[in-house]
Amino acid sequence: MTRSKSAASVSNMGSGQSKVLSAGVSEDEAIRFVPQNTPSILEIKRQLPAHCFQPTLAQSFYYVLKDLVIMAVLYLGMIFMDLQFPLAMYLTYPVYWYLQGTMMWALFVLGHDCGHGSFSHSALINDITGNLLHSLILVPYYPWKVSHRHHHKNTGNIDKDEIFYPVREKDYAADGKKFLPLFGLGLSWFFYLFKGYAPRAVNHVNPYDEFFVRHASQCVVSLVTIAGWVCFGLIPYAGHYGFTALLCHYLIPIFVFASWLVVTTFLHHQDENVPWYADHKWDFVRGNLSSVDRHYGWAHNLVHNIGTHQIHHLFSKIPHYHLEEATKTFRTVYPDLVRMSNEPIMPAFFKMFYIFDQQQWIKNDAEFHVYSSKKSR
Structure with missing residues (x-):
């Protein structure tokens, strides 16, 4: 995409702090980074292979089984190393935490497919599977499904x-x-579950929150499923092996998973010169084209190609195992609409967090907004 500059001013806000307050981008300037004459969503869909929209139940469950087997092998391998080579724990545990946390992130993506209905054609199978998978990593499946669907409708x-x-x-x-440095990584995920993101905050553990009340019964099922996992899985495990074992074997990997989620979610929608739109300037195609494709190196396929985010956002019904093929076709047919970054993930996260922290505040009448390292400098 073409790059652009955006006007900005500095304003004293709150307790005497100086904040970059974007005046937004004018209509004339917007043409430099906003896609023009975009095709309709149906026109894009007609260009993609039809089979990419068809989930296969056996294939979807294959990935569930694969992820669970890998997680079990990692756990048993860690236990073996702990028993046979206890002096190596300072080396083996960090490796285990990172790999197991990554697999928990992969498991989350499969539950995320269930929430989108791209796991199978059966809503019942999707919700049962999604509840079970997400409960294993302490995610309230249905409340998150509702809020995430809202995100897709308004990207x-x-x-x-x-x-x-x-x-x-x-x-x-x-x-x-104010944010903790780098959002506190995984800490911000748990804060978000309870508090949402201000000023449009929601509580994902309150089924009667205004945001979820129409889905209260389904949300209660998800919360009860998590409670069952905690009461009949985690608490007995801690009682038998001790809390330190629970911390090292499960809770620290959960934090790693949550960090993956924060980093990935943030980078999929933040990059320099990616446009944000005021509501009256927004439409579904242009809004979702503001998603950014990124590659996660060794973990990209392991976490189910979630980095192919533009196509996922345009067509959330595409199963993860067809995202790469659909993305390849999209990039060939619509090269001018592609947004992708080849920056290394963590350096990109450090850079964009700094820019975001400096430039997230905008004027009340701003119609377009972009982030830029030039403005921060």
């Missing part, structure tokens, strides 16, 4: 998106909004 919309959106001056709290 790139300043006024309606669900998380990591630019915040207008009128919504800026009196004392300002």
Whole structure:
């Protein structure tokens, strides 16, 4: 995509702090980074192989079994190393935490497919499988499904998106909004579950939150499933092996998984010169084209190609095992619409966190917004 600059001004906000307050980008400037004359969603769909939209139950469950087997092997391998080579624990445990946390992220992506209905054609199978998979990693499946669906319906919309959106001056709290460095990585995921993302905050563990009340019964099922896993799985495990074992074998990998989720979610929708739109300037195709494709190296296929994010956002019904093929076709037919970054993941995360932290506050009348390292400098 073509790159652009955007106007910005500095304003004193809150407790005397200086914040970059974007005046937005004018209509004339917007043409430099906003896709023009975009095809309709149906036109794009007609260009993609039809079989890419068809999930296969056996194939979907193959990946569930594969992930669970890998996780079991990692756990048993760690136990073996702990018993046979206890002095090596300072080397083996960090490796185990990183790999097991990565596999938990992979498991999350499969549950995420269930939430989108791309796991199978059966809504019942999708919800049962999604509840079970997400409960294993302490994710409230149905509340997250509802909020995530809202994100997909409003991607790139300043006024309606669900998380990591630019915040207008009128919504800026009196004392300002501060983030832990790098969002505290996995810590921010658990904060988000309870508090959402201000100013459009929601509580994913309250089925009667205004955001979830129409789905209260399904949300209760998800919360009860997690409670069952905690009461009949995690608490007995801690009682038998001790809390330290639970911490080292399960809770630290959970934090690694949550860090994967924060880093990935953030980078899929934040890059320099990726446009955000005011609600009256937004449409579904352009908004979802603001997603960014990234490659996760050795883990890319292991975590089910979630980095092929533009196609996933345009067509969330495509199963993960068809995303690469659909993406290849999309890039061939619509090269001017492609947004992708080949930056190494963590350096990109460090860079974009700094830019985002400096430039997330925008004027009330801003119609377009982009982030730029030039503005931060």
